[in-house]
Every structure is written in C-alpha cells, then in structure tokens.
Amino acid sequence: MLDYGSGLGTAVWAVHSIWGNSVYEYQTIDTSSDMGDLARSLRNGGSDWAYIIDPSLSACPAPTSTESIKGVYFRQYLPVSSKVKYDLVVSAYSLSELPSPSLWKQALLSLWGKTEKYLVLIEFGTSSGFDIISQARDFLLNGGNNDQDKCHVVAPCPHDLQCPKAAAADYYRICKFAQRVAIPFTEYTRCRSKGFYIENFCYLILKKGERPHQFIDDIPCRLLLPTKKRTKHTICELCCPNGKAVTLIFSKAKQRELLRTTRKKEWGDTVIVPQELYDRQTNDVNDDDNWNNIDVYDDDD
Numbered sequence: 001m002l003d004y005g006s007g008l009g010t011a012v013w014a015v016h017s018i019w020g021n022s023v024y025e026y027q028t029i030d031t032s033s034d035m036g037d038l039a040r041s042l043r044n045g046g047s048d049w050a051y052i053i054d055p056s057l058s059a060c061p062a063p064t065s066t067e068s069i070k071g072v073y074f075r076q077y078l079p080v081s082s083k084v085k086y087d088l089v090v091s092a093y094s095l096s097e098l099p100s101p102s103l104w105k106q107a108l109l110s111l112w113g114k115t116e117k118y119l120v121l122i123e124f125g126t127s128s129g130f131d132i133i134s135q136a137r138d139f140l141l142n143g144g145n146n147d148q149d150k151c152h153v154v155a156p157c158p159h160d161l162q163c164p165k166a167a168a169a170d171y172y173r174i175c176k177f178a179q180r181v182a183i184p185f186t187e188y189t190r191c192r193s194k195g196f197y198i199e200n201f202c203y204l205i206l207k208k209g210e211r212p213h214q215f216i217d218d219i220p221c222r223l224l225l226p227t228k229k230r231t232k233h234t235i236c237e238l239c240c241p242n243g244k245a246v247t248l249i250f251s252k253a254k255q256r257e258l259l260r261t262t263r264k265k266e267w268g269d270t271v272i273v274p275q276e277l278y279d280r281q282t283n284d285v286n287d288d289d290n291w292n293n294i295d296v297y298d299d300d301d
Contacts, residue, residue, distance in 0.1 A: 005094025009039040082113035125176035125200025152211035161243030
C-alpha cells in the first residue's frame, strides 16, 4: 500500500483494521518531517511521545505501548521510479493542498504510475473537492494517464460515462457522501452535545483493467442521497449504469421487497434494481425534473 499525504497515518490504520497482516508493506509519503515523526510515534503506541513534545522529557515514562503495525516505511517525497508498484494507492485530502491544477495532475500521474490495481482518491465534500475528483476521473478515463492499460471506476460511479452531476453548479448537487465522526472530549463545537458531527467527502476508486461484464437481470445503482422514507413508498436518488441520475419510487403495493431493502440502505450503498423495473422507470427520464425534487440533506437533521 502507498499512502500519499499520509499525515498521522490514519489510512494505514484503516487498511490494517480490515486486512490485518495480509498487507505486508505500507509506504507513507508526507513532506512534513514533524508529521512523520508524530505518525511514527503513534504507530509505536506513543513510546517516544515525550521526546517529540520536549527533548528534556525523554526520561519520563511512556504510556503503555500497543502492538505496532509492522512493515510501515516513512518517506518525505514520492519515489521517482515507477518500477515498484502497489496494489493499493491512497491519496486522502492531499491533491487539494497542491497550489495549481498542473501540480496535482502531475502528482496524480505519478500515483497512477505506481498503481498496480486500485487508486483511491478522497477530497472534502465541497465544490472545489468535487471538482478535483471529477477532473481526475475524466483525466484518467480519457487517456490522460498515458498508459496502455485500460481502467474503470469501481465506486461510487456504476459507469465510466460522464458524471451527471459534473455540470451542476449548485453546491447541493455535487456527488458527495457523509460519515459520522466522533468528537474528542477536548474539542468544543456546536455538535458536542450529540457526540459526533457529519463529515462530507467526495471519493473515487479506480481499478486498472476493463470493466467486468454485468448481469443482465440486475442493475447496480448507487444511492446518491439518503432514502426518503414515506408510509407506503420510498424515494431513491440513484446513479445508474446508463450515466444518468434518476429518481426511482418503490411502492409497497408493487415493489414490496425493494421497499424493505431501500429502507435499510445507507447513503452511498448499492441498490440492485431488476432490469424490467429499471427500464420502465428510467424510460424518457428528464434529468432537470429529477433535480428539482431533491431534498437537501442538512447536517443538523
């Protein structure tokens, strides 16, 4: 795994919590040497925390150390050579820190050259963050990677066509998702009474190789907004394999099983729609009419 702009190494922790010791090498890249020292200290359970804060406190007893993650290497800059490739390359909130589009595209090409299978890009759930994700998606899919290997989108898009939300100028129409984040007890915010806040983010997962063949009977769609739950039906805003964002309604009388399924789905989940129902409800869809029916998701709700 290669983590570009690793910061405290949270991506390493996340990967290790899922795949454990099956990942034998983690290469972290961060230009800040102090951040690298702090990440190294946290990885070791904070055993050298006192020295980082104040060298005169190095003799103080360290807190109990937890089992460190093995195979983690720290670098300040990306390797120039692309001979060594990684199955998973992650860039979280890093491309937006570069001062110009030409620089982040150059960094993107370097990361893509070091990718063996998957490239994961994450940015803030804002208009600027979505612009970077959208441009990076088009850049790599349309041959900007200068690579003979084809690639396809794994998530969130169920297609490799133009993003239906890329042309939308409204902030609330960007393709973003949300995750609850626990608030530290030392942080004072207006959401402290809840114990969490909602973090909006945009992301993209690309994989090298052609898109696998999809089943004819079932259509995988991505849930773009929280499901609107009504008494006898649900309303779902979905991104479909035909490259359109549509609103599908599942009623209790006609789609009882889909109604139960969509009630349990979370924002960003995949919804499997039968081919017949998909063709019937997406026939002659007007995208502008669908956008007018979207309810804005408020973090305070």
